[in-house]
Amino acid sequence: MSIRLASKQANRSTFKYKIGAALVKGSSILGVGHNEVNRYTKQWKQRWPGSLHAEESAILMALKKSGHAAIIGSTLYVSRITPSGELALAKPCSNCQAILKAFQIKDVHYTTPTGVEVMECR
């Protein structure tokens, strides 16, 4: 199940709140990612460089691997793991939601403390 792939990615994060994402279309995995220090803003030598969100990271990999056309109509899975290892709410932030919409991603499945919710990206 793709949400487990997202959880595996979340475990790669070095952040306290671990978030992972997997962009999937049919049976192919277009991209995966986890929240990490944003190496783009790091170059600007800010005191707090900010983070690259898991959703953005997965989309960046998919763009490099397959291009924008392949991303259209895909599904994004997002998982968040708390410091104690529990699943938590991984609903994409408003900025990521705007990105998902712009890339014409079909829907997003994200973890909650009790299961998985599905949201259309429009």
Ligand SMILES: [Zn+2]
């Ligand atoms: Zn976000």
